[in-house]
Amino acid sequence: MNFSFAPIGVIHSPYKEKFGIPRQPSLAPSARMKLELLPPYNHADTVRGLAAFSHLWIQFVFHETASRGWRPLVRPPRLGGNDKVGVFASRATHRPNPLGLSLVELIGIDIGSGVILELAGADLLDGTPVLDIKPYIPFIESRPDARAGFVDGPPPRLSIVWSEQARTDLAIWDSRHPQLAVLVEEVLAQDPRPAYQNDPERIYGVRLYLLNVRFRIHDNIATVLEISAS
Ligand code: SAM
Numbered sequence: 001m002n003f004s005f006a007p008i009g010v011i012h013s014p015y016k017e018k019f020g021i022p023r024q025p026s027l028a029p030s031a032r033m034k035l036e037l038l039p040p041y042n043h044a045d046t047v048r049g050l051a052a053f054s055h056l057w058i059q060f061v062f063h064e065t066a067s068r069g070w071r072p073l074v075r076p077p078r079l080g081g082n083d084k085v086g087v088f089a090s091r092a093t094h095r096p097n098p099l100g101l102s103l104v105e106l107i108g109i110d111i112g113s114g115v116i117l118e119l120a121g122a123d124l125l126d127g128t129p130v131l132d133i134k135p136y137i138p139f140i141e142s143r144p145d146a147r148a149g150f151v152d153g154p155p156p157r158l159s160i161v162w163s164e165q166a167r168t169d170l171a172i173w174d175s176r177h178p179q180l181a182v183l184v185e186e187v188l189a190q191d192p193r194p195a196y197q198n199d200p201e202r203i204y205g206v207r208l209y210l211l212n213v214r215f216r217i218h219d220n221i222a223t224v225l226e227i228s229a230s
Contacts, residue, residue: 007129008041009117011060014183016126016230018064020192020206023077023155024091025102025123028186030179032107035117035130042114050117051109055136058102058122061129066098079150081195089149100124103136157189158222169227177209180227184213188222205230 013033015021022028035058037046050056073084074092087095107118117133162170174180187206200218203225207213212230216223 005131009035009037009130011035011124011128013124013126014209016207020187022123022190025104026121027190029121030182030186033119033122037115044111047109053135056104056106057134058104059132060100062093062098062100063129065093070094070096077195158191158220160185160188161221161223163225165226166224188215
């Protein structure tokens, strides 16, 4: 049997490219995004009762990497990029069916000419097609005593230092993006570098909104160097 699914919505996210997106939801709780429902689902009836739930499961397509296929073994960043586990023992994007599942916070629902869900903490790229939304039910789905294999707790976090230039830049941009400083810190604290890279001189850039945030990492400290229009 084969199945064909059409998106019920699309994500509008500050994450404009894969690099820098936290590897799971909730790691950058300040990331606000919108889920716009598409016709014929953009109707108040489809979300009646949803506002009573604080968290949602979002099922989506890894559309950016979907054409790259899959492998039976993957190297999770949490294992330092060296050890391999089976694709089904991982949350890797390269899967036989390129489907993702993220638990996100529902901030609000905007019903006007269409339906827009305001979300927080999602790990989703701008333009991500959404296949389904389901309310999160804590008494069934919260299992703090569960075994979690190689993901035995939150990842280590880097400390953040702002250069003088970056502070000046921030003052220019944070009127448009009031959460920018916190979001930058949450994103960089996750250490976005690929597991095998450790060059303290190398300058990286992450795109947030329409900005390019340049930084360097040395000794578990990420230094924000500058923020410019991308
Ligand atoms: N929470 C989801 C899950 O477990 O299915 C995603 C986990 S996956 C490891 C998270 C990564 O997916 C992010 O760091 C980002 O690089 C990538 N990603 C997010 N949206 C994507 C998209 N639409 N297409 C391809 N990759 C995407």
